[in-house]
Amino acid sequence: MNETCDRCGPAVGAGYRVDRVGELYLCGQCASRHWPALSAQGWTFWPLGVHALAPQARAAVRGGPVPDAAWPLA
């Protein structure tokens, strides 16, 4: 696993993958800072290295009527 934080840049390794309509990678610091806002919009945080859930399982959990939005913090 060699992902880097989308907020901090390539110097910082990512600790979480965040997905909903796309994928983001965040370090632990960014994840904890943006977690409330992103999770409120339906983004799901996955610690990197944990890939146990199939996409179908995630789709079953999510799928609420959340309007699409671009990366909200850019």
Ligand SMILES: [Zn+2]
């Ligand atoms: Zn970061």
